[in-house]
Amino acid sequence: MSLITAFFAVVRRDLILAFRRRAEIANPVFFFILVVTLFPLGVGANTKLLQAMAPGVIWVSALLAVMLSLDSLFRSDFDDGSLEQMLLSSHPLTILVLGKIIAHWLVTGLPLLIIAPLLAVFLGLPEQALGTLLITLVLATPVLSLIGSIGVSLTVGLRRGGMILSLLVLPLYVPVLIFASNAVEMAGNGQTVDAQINILIAILLMSVVLAPLPAASALKMSVS
């Protein structure tokens, strides 16, 4: 069978698995909702302050939620030997890894896209910034999955890789966080955000091309 069939078989398999492990998949989404809703309680009912913090709060929570879900990207495949079988496949591992990353985004990034605007309204984010918030999420949550895949494929062989994973991945998330939350904030002030959006598009395209390669190599190392 051809490479494209293999690619879609991987995406399809991971989506079926996600559906059968619904509880596990719901975790990051609940985490996201919880963190965002706790902020008003901690900060107090200061509307202006919340409104000013909203872009940052939403983006930091989204970033942490995605990080929480990263470990499941390769963990079960590593534990049950499916990863070995993928390595032995005659298809390039990079493409199969890209399939897994896309499935990961569909089950973690996409729900955030749906919930984030609701939470933004809840925090009092100005209406004119909602569109920009959605655009930044569409562009940047795939980046989180892509960059995360490198970190998680490096640490999947370690028994307690959680701490190292965050140390590896968080610094790489920082540019995304800066440009995305800044874009939302400026859109709230009614300014143009073309520059930030363009940079996010560039980051997305670069990570689609560049992230699966080191992730695949790191997986080969982790299996040995």
Next chain:
Amino acid sequence: MDSLTLENRSFEVRNLSCIRDDRILFEGLDFTLNNNQVLLLEGKNGSGKTSLLRIICGFREQDAGDIIWCNTPIKDSDFFAEMAYVGHLDGVKKELTVVENLKMSLALSVAGNYSIEQALDKVHLAGYDDSIVQSLSAGQKRRLSLARLLITRNSLWVLDEPFTSIDKEGIKLIESLMHEHICAGGMIILTSHHDLYLHETEVQKINLSLCH
């Protein structure tokens, strides 16, 4: 039935060494495997049987020596398209059904001589098509991972302890599948603590405990 011709394949290991934590597991290992041949790796626990198989699969780097497939080093040849591996881990997803698992294996590889239905029949898992793998017993999971060997196109089977958690009748069944594969021109490398009874087939044996 046999649409694939497996002639003129050769698998060769030259002067292979494996060192782990300053311990030499084996060194200077040489063997050649041609069509219709079986190699049984023996040795004590920790003598490097699994390490050797993992080196052959490309999961580990050898510390010295070459592995050659049809006169080309395996990294430059189509070796990985022609081999199939069943290791300690079954490589099946427990949340998926039997058929979903096999379809995935098929998508990662090239279709072989048997259809999924026929292969399940062969390993006595017929009727379990839509069962979730989690509900199968350990032996049945093992048979499922062996069914993968039948549905994909391959000439070399690399099997790490294929008889683990399989009952007596299952062992006979797997031996007959191996025999069929060998008669069709295939090759097998396996580790096992069981004695292997293959009808009219010569089994090469290498004891890794002695390869120092």
